[in-house]
Every structure is written in structure tokens, then in C-alpha cells.
Amino acid sequence: xxxxxxxxxxxxxxxxxxxxxxxxxxxxxxxxxxxxxxxxxxxxxxxxxxxxxxxxxxxxxxxxxxxxxxxxxxxxxxxxxxxxxxxxxxxxxxxxxxxxxxxxxxxxxxxxxxxxxxxxxxxxxxxxxxxxxxxxxxxxxxxxxxxxxxxxxxxxxxxxxxxxxxxxxxxxxxxxxxxxxxxxxxxxxxxxxxxxxxxxxxxxxxxxxxxxxxxxxxxxxxxxxxxxxxxxxxxxxxxxxxxxxxxxxxxxxxxxxxxxxxxxxxxxxxxxxxxxxxxxxxxxxxxxxxxxxxxxxxxxxxxxxxxxxxxxxxxxxxxxxxxxxxxxxxxxxxxxxxx
Amino acid sequence: xxxxxxxxxxxxxxxxxxxxxxxxxxxxxxxxxxxxxxxxxxxxxxxxxxxxxxxxxxxxxxxxxxxxxxxxxxxxxxxxxxxxxxxxxxxxxxxxxxxxxxxxxxxxxxxxxxxxxxxxxxxxxxxxxxxxxxxxxxxxxxxxxxxxxxxxxxxxxxxxxxxxxxxxxxxxxxxxxxxxxxxxxxxxxxxxxxxxxxxxxxxxxxxxx
Numbered sequence: 452x453x454x455x456x457x458x459x460x461x462x463x464x465x466x467x468x469x470x471x472x473x474x475x476x477x478x479x480x481x482x483x484x485x486x487x488x489x490x491x492x493x494x495x496x497x498x499x500x501x502x503x504x505x506x507x508x509x510x511x512x513x514x515x516x517x518x519x520x521x522x523x524x525x526x527x528x529x530x531x532x533x534x535x536x537x538x539x540x541x542x543x544x545x546x547x548x549x550x551x552x553x554x555x556x557x558x559x560x561x562x563x564x565x566x567x568x569x570x571x572x573x574x575x576x577x578x579x580x581x582x583x584x585x586x587x588x589x590x591x592x593x594x595x596x597x598x599x600x601x602x603x604x605x606x607x608x609x610x611x612x613x614x615x616x617x618x619x620x621x622x623x624x625x626x627x628x629x630x631x632x633x634x635x636x637x638x639x640x641x642x643x644x645x646x647x648x649x650x651x652x653x654x655x656x657x658x659x660x661x662x663x664x665x666x667x668x669x670x671x672x673x674x675x676x677x678x679x680x681x682x683x684x685x686x687x688x689x690x691x692x693x694x695x696x697x698x699x700x701x702x703x704x705x706x707x708x709x710x711x712x713x714x715x716x717x718x719x720x721x722x723x724x725x726x727x728x729x730x731x732x733x734x735x736x737x738x739x740x741x742x743x744x745x746x747x748x749x750x751x752x753x754x755x756x757x758x759x760x761x762x763x764x765x766x767x768x769x770x771x772x773x774x775x776x777x778x779x780x781x782x783x784x785x786x787x788x789x790x
Numbered sequence: 791x792x793x794x795x796x797x798x799x800x801x802x803x804x805x806x807x808x809x810x811x812x813x814x815x816x817x818x819x820x821x822x823x824x825x826x827x828x829x830x831x832x833x834x835x836x837x838x839x840x841x842x843x844x845x846x847x848x849x850x851x852x853x854x855x856x857x858x859x860x861x862x863x864x865x866x867x868x869x870x871x872x873x874x875x876x877x878x879x880x881x882x883x884x885x886x887x888x889x890x891x892x893x894x895x896x897x898x899x900x901x902x903x904x905x906x907x908x909x910x911x912x913x914x915x916x917x918x919x920x921x922x923x924x925x926x927x928x929x930x931x932x933x934x935x936x937x938x939x940x941x942x943x944x945x946x947x948x949x950x951x952x953x954x955x956x957x958x959x960x961x962x963x964x965x966x967x968x969x970x971x972x973x974x975x976x977x978x979x980x981x982x983x984x985x986x987x988x989x990x991x992x993x994x995x996x997x998x999x
Contacts, residue, residue, distance in 0.1 A: 604859055
């Protein structure tokens, strides 16, 4: 039992357990919340308040026939949904989820991968998520899928720039790519969203575009493209895309709360450096992520979809200059010693 | 353990690089290129330069190759029907490039053997070390590369400009819902629109041109 190997595996297991449950829970939340917003009951037949609806859906996905279109590019078509999950379940390894804990005479940092490149690793892995969309759309050999893929690739590139520059501005005063240091910084200073309000808004808008959520769900716009890049996917393969989308949303929310809202910590409260502290830290992080997920749902059922040219104009002509402006402001404030 | 990972990803990089140049379908070639870049990033991490590895994935695999894919899908490039190897100019250019590359590689190996070149230390490839080198010792080359990129961006923008200055665009050329492609500052008001009072600077500009 080498703690060098067991500890990261255990930490990964904890984070995995949190993130694997996002999609089923969000399935219920999304449908109930949209029903509430539209003043109708929503799914309320399976279990109390319809809480077992995700189980019923999962069973349905498993027993449906798995169809592969004859004209599809087989290897790519089969690989795409699996590849969608890869970035979704690796990005959260750099998110810290609790205070350092002392156990068995050692100190453990509650991050799965405590690497120097921290937040860069997150961005690098999440930037790979576009390939599954592109592969799915191309391999389906369907014009709607292809259009969805083309939109996805252009959209993700455009918004990734603004997102990355907004993240960079947070790193600047902290002086470290370790997300643990970002959290530690926010325990002694104001939470970052107050001094960096512009950067936070850019991050928020760009994260909607990065996860293909309404008002930026152009790659799968139902009213124009049937279902966009996953038009030809059914049964469990569709469910994998669904899972990846929600996991990506949760991972990006985790990054957002860590960068701007103190991560696992609460201002003025010191968690004990033991397992109880770890549980409290994780609970705080999960609560903050849950709030972000509700915001995602709330926005989705409140705003109409952007037109494609509007999307591009917003990304390049509004968000990117704002992100750069924010970077310059933060750099100046850091130099002046205000942050 | 490290040797196994190195062997695996070095082999993956070589095989996928071969696929990039030999596969008939441009989409497969591009996806293989992603695999090559990713494998090289892993090699960077193994060499103790995780920052370079992360940047390799973020910039190349995550952005530049996506643009390649975007262009390939937008132009709907199908499988290559016949090989272009027959064209002699390309062959000579490729040979020349290969000779130059082998020469550079040989020079690197030759110089690495002499004691004048000290091997990279973990400090020099760490974030701070890299930044100090880039913004200290090599500031001028760094800025020149930046200028080169700026020139490329401006060039691409100029090349991609719509020829709207050459004359008014016909009504049937723009798609409904799209914006008119004329730039009113350059070509004057749209002739198909009911005209409002025309600003003086525009009419004087048109008379001048």
C-alpha cells in the first residue's frame, strides 16, 4: 500500500464520484426547472417528485437499438462519443477540493494532480473536447451533423481565446498556475470576482459558449439543424454525449468557482485539517458548483438563441477586447500593488 | 515505467506522423496530426518540461489543428483522387527541405557532444527560467517573431477582404438575414435603400474617387 499511488487514486475516486453523478441529477433538475419556468408540472410520475426519472431514462438508453448509419465513417463514428468523455473526466484533476489534511504522519494536498501547470492543463485538456464533436459530425455523413461540427469548431476557437485571457488575468496577481494557490490567495484577499468583474463576466459568457449551452448552442440548434452534430446518434451513444456535456459544464463551473469565488473555502471560516475538513471543503465546492449548474439551466430557459453572425461578432469584437482590457487593468493594479 | 511510457508515445508519434503524410483522407490525416502533437507533448512532460507540453496541446492540438479541420470541412475536401508526387517541383522542394532538416539535426547532435553546450536543467525549462530566457536573453528574437505574426495576421485580413470597394454589390448576392456586404463608409450608401440625408464627408469622398 504505497501512499504515493493510493492517495491520488483515492482522490480521483472522490472527484469521479462527484462528477459522474452530475448528468443524471442534472437531467432531473433541467427538466423540472424548465417545467417550472414554463408553468407546467414536468416529469413527476417515476418516484417522489419524479426523482427516479433519470433511472428510467438510463434504462431506456441501454435497451434502445444501437443504429449505425450505413453511410457513416465507421471507426470515427464509433470513437467520437467515447472521446467526448475523455476531456470531461480528466479536466477536474487540477481542481483543489479541500484544505491540506494530516493523516498517518503526512500531509496530503486535496488535489488529484498537483502539477506546476495546473490551470493550463485544465485549459489544454478541455480544448481537446472539440474533436469529439467534429469527428461525430463528419463521421455521421449527414449535412446537419456536418454543419453542427463546422459551427462547433469555429465557435470553440473564438471563445477559447477570450476564456483563456480572462483566466490569465486571475493568475497574474496570484503568480502561480496552482489552483490551490489561487484559493489560498482568495482566503487573504477579496474573492476575485469583485476586483475582476469584467474578467468574470467574460469568463461566464465564454463558458456558456465553450459548453455549447443556450444561448450559444449553435452546434446543436434543434430548430435549424435537427440535433446538430449528434443527429445520427441514438441509444447509449447519445447518452455519452449528454453525459459529456453536463460533466464539462460541471468541470468548467468548478474552475469558475475556484478562480472567482474562493473554491472550496468560505471567507472567515477555517476548516480543520482532517477528514472532517476535507468533507466540509468538498461539500462547499459541490454546493458552489450546484449553484452554477442552476444558473446554466436558468439562463437556458430564459434567453433565446443567438444568430451565428451575432455569436461571432460577440466573441471577437466584444468579449476578446474586454478580456484584453481586463488583463491590462489587472496588470496595472498588480504593478501598483492594489491587488 | 518512464522508459515504457517513452517508448509507447515515441512510437505513437512516429506512426501517427506517418499516417499524416500517407493517408488519403484529409480528415484522418488531420486527426492523426492531433495524435502526433499530443504524443510529442507527452514526451515534453517526460523530459521535465510540463509547461511546453501543456502549451503544445493548448495551442497546437487545441486551436491550430481545429482551424485545419474547420477549413477541410468547410471546403468539403473529399478523398485525394490521385497522388501529387509526380509534380517535379514539389519533389525537389521536399528533397531540399529534407536535406536541410537532416543537416540541422546533425548539427544539433554534433554540438550536443561538445562540452561548450551545457544540457538543459530543470530550472531552465521551468516557468520562471523559460520566461527569464524569453523576455531577457532572447527578447529581440521574441519580439521579431511577434512582429512576424502580426504581419501574417494583417496580410491574411487584407487577402480575405471582400472586394466591396470595387463596386456596389448586387441585391441577389446577399443572403437574406445576412448583413449587406457593402461597407457604407467606403462605397457610399446602399443604392437599394431609401436614402436618408447623406453626410457631407461621404459625398465629397465619392467625388474625389
